[in-house]
Amino acid sequence: MPSPVRLLLVNGPNLNLLGIREPDIYGRESLADVEELVRETALERGAEVRSIQSNHEGVLIDAIHAARIDCAGIVINPGGLTHTSVVLRDALSGVALPVAEVHISDVSTREPFRHHSFIRDVAVVHVVGEGVAGYARATRDLLDVIEGRTDGAERAIP
């Protein structure tokens, strides 16, 4: 395991608009607030975070591949790619790092096309519908998995 433990935080397409548009769905906090929250949460456990947001699938995939070298796990909100992207799923599966999937909104109560996730079964931690605070829980739960406190199974969505 890299020392200190480093996490990759990935935010997918359009999440750069956090806090700017649709506050009724996604809240008022910005992407910078999310990145700071994850950084502070990880730091409480002595871990570091590298953050990336991109609107381009290939950029996200390159960042995930690079994480294989020096990260112990990935916290990801794939945005709309959650529901469409086999290649993002393959990248996450290919690097074989533990993954925490986060969604700010409760996708299960939104449009039917948001109910399916290509990422779900390659992630060991799932946090859905807890707002931006869900990133902090995902970070803690992922660090628990990395540190061997849990295998994450009890957090899996059936």
Ligand code: CA2
């Ligand atoms: O709830 C989530 O976190 C989502 O991953 C957000 C995605 C959506 O496609 C997923 O179904 C659920 C959308 C990200 C776009 O974020 C925006 C933020 C502010 C304003 C507009 C879009």
